[in-house]
Amino acid sequence: MKLVNFIGLSHSPYDAAIIDLDGTMVDTLGDFSEALNRMLQDLRLPAIAAGQIEQMVGKGSEHLLRSVLKHVLALAGQASEAINIESLYPAAWASYQRHYLAVNGQHALVYPGVEEGLHALRHAGLRLACLTNKPTSFAVPLLRAKGLDSYFAKVFGGDSFERKKPDALPLLKTCEALQSEPARTLMVGDSSNDAQAARAAGCPVVLVTYGYNHGLPVRTVDADGYVDSLAHLLA
DSSP, X not given: XXXXXXXXXXXXXXXXXEEOOBTTTEEOXXXXXXXXXXXXXXXXXXOOOHXXXXXXXXXXXXXXXXXXXXXXXXXXXXXXXHHHHHHHHHHHHHHHHHHHHHXXXXXXEEOTTHHHHHHXXXXXXXXXXXXXXXXXXXXXXXXXXXXXXXXXXXXXXXXXXXXXXXXXXXHHXXXXXXXXXXXXXXXEESSHHHHHHHHHHTOOEEEESSSOGGGSOXXXXXXXXXXXXXXXXXX
């Protein structure tokens, strides 16, 4: 299902749009894989495959890190995983931050149609914000490195508010920042996190079909539409 083309119309159904980052605008799996495996090497733990990481992305870096540690500790035959995860976490977090900032954007690619879609939304008069569960200190440099930062009036990360998606709070706060009503603010994402947050906040939501969504088919997620490219949002 595609949204009705409203470019050039005097009365658009939306005033603003909130766009997710990882899996929606940029394929960052290569960055995650490189940074996480460098971290694991620092901790003398087994490496993790990119396919496993892909299913863990989307709920913030803290969740990703704990999921990775749980996975590799199980591989290493650690019986007391929960205790070991928390004891390892401070060193793992410091290592991961250092390595991720070092590689941020180097192994990531902007998905086809992203710039066309963002340009069309801006041309239609929508105010745009990027809302991601990724830390802001990772998100802003990535958008800048990929030439996408100029499209957004606001950029909010997983550390910008008290709670992350799928909670409604980040969307409601972003709507406030954009001075738009939730019902007139389109959420564009790639996963159930984005859809659940949008539903809870009262925002319409469209999901891309190529993102991460925790390894599950995105069309099984309750949304108002699905697109194969951001360039198709207004088609």
